Amino acid sequence: MRKKLLKTVRRYYNRVVNSIAFYPAVIALVFLILSYIVLTLDFSEFGKELKSQWDFLSLKDASTARTIAATIAAGILSLTVFSFSMVMILLNQAASNMSNRVLGSLIGNRFQQYVLGFYIGTIVYALFLLSTIRDIDSGIYVPALSVYLLIVLTVVDIFLFIYFIHYITQSVKFETIIARIHQETKRELENNSHLAEESMERVPVFTQGQELKAEASGYFQGFDRKELLRLCKEQDISVGFVFPVGTYVLEGVPFLKVSSLKPVTDEQQAQIRLLVDFYRGESISNTPYYGFKQLVEVALKALSPGVNDPGTAVLSLHALVDLLAFRLRNFAYRLIKDEDGVVRIVTVEDSFRDIFMQTLLPMWDYGQSDRVFRTEMKKVLDQLHVFHTAPEDHALIEDLRQKVKQKIQEEA
Template identity: 65%
Template sequence: MTEKIRTYIRRYYTQVVTSIAFYPAVIALVFLLISYVMLNIDFSEYGKSVKSRWDFLTLKDASTARTIAATIAAGILSLTVFSFSMVMILLNQAASNMSNRVLDSMIGNRFQQWVLGFYIGTIVYALFLLSTIRDIDSGVLVPALSVYLLILLTVVDIFLFIYFLHYITQSVKYDTIIDRIHKQTRRRLEELFPLEEIPKNAMLAFMDGYEVRATASGYYQGFNHKALLRLCAQNHWQVAFLFPVSAYVLQGVPFLKVHAPKSVTKEQEKELRLLVEFYRSESIQISAYYGYRQLVEVALKALSPGVNDPGTAVLSLQAVVDLLAFQVGHYPIQTLPDADGDARVFIKEKHFEEIFEETLLPIWDYGHEDRILQLEMERLLRQLQSQTASQENIACIQAFLAQVQQKIGERT
């Protein structure tokens, strides 16, 4: 049962953390704690002595403090609604003109979540403060310190809103969105492809291994590395995954094979399945290929007759080729050893040729009649060819380059 709980938490952790409501909720709780602390200070002997010593920190009238808190709560609430509306408009515009898949990278933007969280936190602070103000005669018993802190937070909110307007207008630009996806994908590639030389251990295929089949159709999203290595070491297994991360596996199709000295029991198979993740998500943090796919879809949408924006398509194409240029000289770790150094888990990754065909060919098929895209494709392929030393990769690039040059020659 413990492993099931861990699997459930691991499976939904990314979805919760990347949610647009995660950081605002956490920040609101922090502000609630701050309001509680400030009120304790206000009503403590130390707080009373401070307010009696410095008259400018004292609010004589409780109704004045209540009016300030109520006005700020209402004003920041309106500011929050307006800011949320701007974010929704931005997401709708990006989904209409680019691709629905870019929404994840935009929703997961930390800055806008911090700003919205600060707004909501200020509202929570003001409402909690408002509920503690009572009509009393002594000014030292009015939570003046908390009210002045609320005024300071409101000033910060105003300046945040001004910068938020600037940030939103910049975020709606296509080049900004493409650059964000490109950077996220590049970081993930650097994690997945750390080797600069071809690894010695190739993908191991167990022809006579025990096959574990998918119980339902879904996207293969990786596995729990530590737990799987521990399980393999305990049972002296070697496990080979048959699909790369992000592959869609149909129900009943084998997705991994187990080479075991003894027969794999149903309980062991059940324990093994808990460590492999299948769910519908396309986060770049899971697989860099999702970043490739988003860039390709942005290019295809830009080349569609309804949008007709070859400039944006060229920006996406440049980002894709830059990622390919990194991948052409780096290689993934495809074998995971246990604590004793014995190879236990063999991972399947997409080859350069596969990603090359799955990214550049769709863009070319959709925009091969556009002169801007033709010329840029030729320039980028020439540069990409100069970056690789593998004869297989060079042959793949040259074949496509010849096709592009032939198309350009037909129009001259």
């Protein structure tokens, strides 16, 4: 029951953390705690003594403090509404002209979440402060320190708003969005790759392994690596996944095989299932190949007659080829070993051939009639062709390269 709860928490944790409202909510809570601490200081003996000794730190009129707090709350609320409107416009434009798949990276942008959170936090601070102001004759009982801190926060909000305008206008550019997807994908590829192909001598044999079938259709989104590795060592078993992360697995189809000297019990199967995730979503942090997919969809949307933007398609092509070049020179990790060096988990990763056929070939099928796209495709394939690769990969690149050259000659 505990592990099932942990799996549910892990699944919803990914959804919540990647939502646009997570960090603003956390920051607002921090500001609420801050307002309580500063107000406690304001009404403490130290705060009263400080305000009595330094006149500029005290407010004699409670109505003035109330007016300042109310005005700031209303003003920052307007900034928040305007900023949220700009974010929604950005998301709508990206979805219309690029692809719905890029919305995940835009929504997950931390800076805009921090800015919106700072706005909301200031509003929460001001409203909490407003509820504590009382009409008292002595100025030491007016929360002047809290009011002055609110003014400082408001000044910071104004400068944040100015920078936010600049930032959001840059973020709406297609090249910025493509560059962000490219950087995230490249970073995940680097984390999951190595220069030398790993020896397959000690890979467990799963031909006779017991199969675990999917209990419901869904997207395979990976597994809890630490816990699964610990479980495999404790039970002296090894597991091998059948599909790469991101695959849609139908109900009743085997998704994992277990290699064990003893029959795998129902309890062991249940424990393994709890550590494997199936849910919707295409976060690049789960697998870098989601980034490849997003760049392809951006290019295909740009090449569509409704958008007709070959320039954006070329930017996506350049980003994709750079990622393909990296993948061509590196190999994805497939073997996960315990501290004793025993292979416990074997994963499935898309080969260079699979990625090439799922990315460049669809783009060529859709964009071969565009002269700009054809020219850029030839340039990048000429460069990709010079890498020393496996014969089958080299032949794949050469085949498409000849098709592009032939099409250019026909249209000349």
